[in-house]
Amino acid sequence: MKYSQKVMDLYANPKNVGSLDEEDMDVGTSVVGAPSCGDVIKFQIRVDKDGKISDAKFKTFGCGAAIASSALMTDWVLGKTLDQAKEIKNQEVTEYLSLPPVKAHCSVLAEKAIAKAIENYMSKRKK
Amino acid sequence: MMEKPIYMDYQATTPCDRRVLEAMLPYFCEDFGNSGSTSHILGERAEEAVEKARTQVASLIKADRSEIIFTSGATESNNLAIQGGARFHREKGNRIITCAIEHKCVLETCYGLKKEGFDVVVLPVLRNGVVDVEMLEKSINDQTILVSLMAVNNEIGVIQPLDEISSICRRHGVLFHTDAAQAVGKIEVDASKADLMSISGHKIYGPKGVGALYVRKNPQVKLTPLFFGGGQEQRLRSGTLPVPLCVGLGTACEICEREMANESERLTEYKNYFMEKILGSLEEVYLNGDREFRIPGCLNFSFRGIEGEGIMLGMKDVCVSSGSACTSASLESSYVLEALSIDEDLAHSSLRIGLGRFTTFEEVDYVSSKIIEVVNRLRKMSPIWTKGG
Incomplete structure (x- = not known):
């Protein structure tokens, strides 16, 4: 598979790999994808008292595009409000990373990951 | 470093062995004759080169040189063996047996025949990748005309029990084809175990674009050709032989046999x-x-x-x-x-x-x-x- 330099850099030196405490009320967590499909992303955000994302972590099982997409997504959501983070579209990820068409689904998965993590955070807050 | x-x-694929390339080179620009044009010296030289190559291929698999048909590669060999065998023996029955881990060119050929009305049975493999021979025996009925099972799998490298498969097929009087592209030149292969055997050039340090099909002589295995034309290769594969490629395959086989x-x-x-x-x-x-x-x-x-x-x-x-x-x-x-x-x-x-x-x-x-x-x-x-x- 031929990848852009951006994908290769994110794959080689991904920022924000790791985990946050799932039990923490300020943390939203999502796990999207399935091992049987070859891609799983675990995505976590910490939301500060101003409603901004102050920390984001990911772990990914998948190809280079999946790793790069999730790493990029953690980077992009930092400092954003939840509404702003929801605005990030998979096409932007695809374009920024110049993903080959067969790998576009990886960016879709990354978009789903942030959406689900926000949903998880919101549902904790409601309780 | x-x-x-x-x-x-x-x-x-494998890189072409330099010795193979050296052997091929004279047949591009100097001895460029058509191996079918034996009325003159250049044709004769080409024919000699092709026949020497045929002997080298045969020797590696312990066959007779008259049992070797040059093709464009293992994909064509597999197509010729399976389509050709199935079509020739259509009157006798319509069942073809193969297995789940065959190369795509075997599976797709079988699926193509299924669309033409053949009854294709795809055998499972055991967890270790060895074909379920008990299932093979059970799947052979009086309509079965052909069994196609690979000698060595291309993804996992597992060697199939050709002796056992061969004796089951013999016992039932069913043609046995084996795709030996990953076996020949790597392990000892005895063509007489099969009725039809496919060989590839580029898997054994030969050039891409050439292969062979072993077609048993005794008793003679009959096939319907895929191509029609000048009747080369015992009418089984019309088309001018690519002399340098045949020489390459032969030399590659000869090196494998030695080394x-x-x-x-x-x-x-x-x-x-x-x-x-x-x-x-x-x-x-x-x-x-x-x-x-x-x-x-x-x-x-x-x-x-x-x-x-x-x-x-x-x-x-x-x-x-x-x-x-x-x-x-x-x-x-x-x-x-x-x-x-x-x-x-x-x-x-x-x-x-x-x-x-x-x-x-x-x-x-x-x-x-x-x-x-x-x-x-x-x-x-x-x-x-x-x-x-």
Whole structure:
């Protein structure tokens, strides 16, 4: 598979790999994808008292595009409000990373990951 | 210093041996004759070269040279054997038996025949990748005309029990074709076990674009040709023979016959070193395919918790594959690994390592270390890898 330099850099030196405490009320967590499909992303955000994302972590099982997409997504959501983070579209990820068409689904998965993590955070807050 | 990139994908293709290339060169511009034009000296020289090559191919598989038909490669050989055999014997019956881990060119040919009304039975394999021979025997009915089972699998390197399969087919009077593209030149192959046997040039350090089909003479196996024309190759494969390519295949076979024993011994050592190092250094790594019944140059591992392409990306200076060459551009997991009933995530996490004639120990040591390093790194960032390290 031929990848852009951006994908290769994110794959080689991904920022924000790791985990946050799932039990923490300020943390939203999502796990999207399935091992049987070859891609799983675990995505976590910490939301500060101003409603901004102050920390984001990911772990990914998948190809280079999946790793790069999730790493990029953690980077992009930092400092954003939840509404702003929801605005990030998979096409932007695809374009920024110049993903080959067969790998576009990886960016879709990354978009789903942030959406689900926000949903998880919101549902904790409601309780 | 090792030359980069390091090639460890010998089941996909092999580099052409320089000795093979040297043997081929005179037949492009000097002795360029048509091997069918024997009315003059250039035609005669071409014919001599082709017949010498035919003898070299035959010798490697212990056949007679009259039993060798040159083709464009194993895909054509498989098509000719299966389509040609099935069509010729259509009056006798319509069942064709093959198995789930055959090369795509065998499976697709069989599926094509199914559309024409043939009854295609696809046998399962055991977890070790060996074809279920009991099922084979049970699947043969009075309508069965052809069994096509590979000698060695291209993804996992498992050697199939040709002796057993052969005697079952003989007992039932059914034609037996074997795709031996990954076996010939790597292990001892005796063509007389089969009625039809496919051979590839580029898997044995010969050129791409040439192969052969062994067609048993005694008793004569009959086929309906795929191509019609000048009646070359005993009317089974019309078309002017590519003399340089035939010479290349012949020379490649001759070198294999001479060097196979030593090469096999060396590669077995390398393979064992590689395997023991990987299995000993990493948890939850699985060798796909039987540990014992495999060719010396092929290893296929699944690494729990990480995906195959991710591993390859971590070692851009190493050429390996995560499946067969035919499917490495697609996203589907390997149908061969799925047929072994391994866990779905493991089917996505495989790596095939192919060692061959030009592999050095230094490369084996480097690549195995590199894999361990990359696997450990990727596992740290995997959400489905829960163990430490």
